[in-house]
Amino acid sequence: MIHLDINFEFLNKKALQIRRTVLQTAIWGGKGHIPPAFSWADIATALFYGNILQINPQNPKWIDRDRFILSKGHACLSLYAALSDLGFFSREELKFFAGNGSLLPGHPDAEIPGVEVCSGSLGHGLSVGAGMATSAKLGGLPWFTYVVLGDGECHEGSIWEAAMYSGHQKLGRLIAIVDRNMLGATDFTENYASLGSIAARFEAFGWEAVEVDGHNFHELIQVLRESRKRSLGERPLCIVAKTTKGKGVDFMENSKYWHHQMPKGDQIDLAWEMLGGVPKND
DSSP: OOOOOOOHHHHHHHHHHHHHHHHHHHHHHTOOOHHHHHHTHHHHHHHHHTTOSOOOTTOTTOTTOOEEEESSGGGHHHHHHHHHHHTSSOGGGGGGTTSTTOSSOSSOOTTSTTOOSOOOSTTOHHHHHHHHHHHHHHHTOOOOEEEEEETGGGGSHHHHHHHHHHHHHTOTTEEEEEEEOSBOSSSBHHHHSOOOOHHHHHHHTTOEEEEEETTOHHHHHHHHHHHTTOOTTSOOEEEEEEOOTTTTSTTTTTOTTOSSOOOOTHHHHHHHHHTTSOOSOO
16 A cells, blocks of 8 residues: 555544535525535545645636536535635635525536536536546646546436547546445435446546545545646546545435435534534634
């Protein structure tokens, strides 16, 4: 096993902070997709705090920045939590989540500093990312494109059109990360349209693919750091991250009944207890 200079304590604290911010923001807004946000919170932590994404909060449109797309845009609360913490916008904006005139709607919008495209109409993010990666390849530009997909989203045909194109074009600096929590909005993915091995599917379209534990920072950081060594003419990379929907709050975990549902009453208190206690300063 390769030794990595990872501050696991720091990453674990940031992941917990993201989950706490997700819950608080949803409570402020009275809505939100909490379990899908919890599902990829550790992936977000690895990307934004693991020295992977090359971005600049002081200059969100820096020309050489990496491009990041959250294709499963309904899980935006983890993205908003990270971007506000990094200084792309004020934490105060979270208090107005999904309200009239808010900077932060229920799905990512390109008007938000740090957000590249509007997303959440599922199946589009990988195609947009492929376009960005094509631009980088044609221009010989240094940046990478990372796209986080939901596994339920991978039932969309447009995902596989983008996969076919990207494999053929050898978009080596395009990295797709599939949040493989085995759940769609209302049921387990294998119950209504089996996806089987997502890694094998991407490989069939000319990608390299690897499976990791999406809650294990050693595995996540290792594969993401390896992704930084890729060249423009290589095959694109798919990282299938095995996760648990609702990770961190046990009554939400791996449940087909928790997608957009909001906790109520004692459930809110239980959720805070599992995430370290009720905030004292908000």
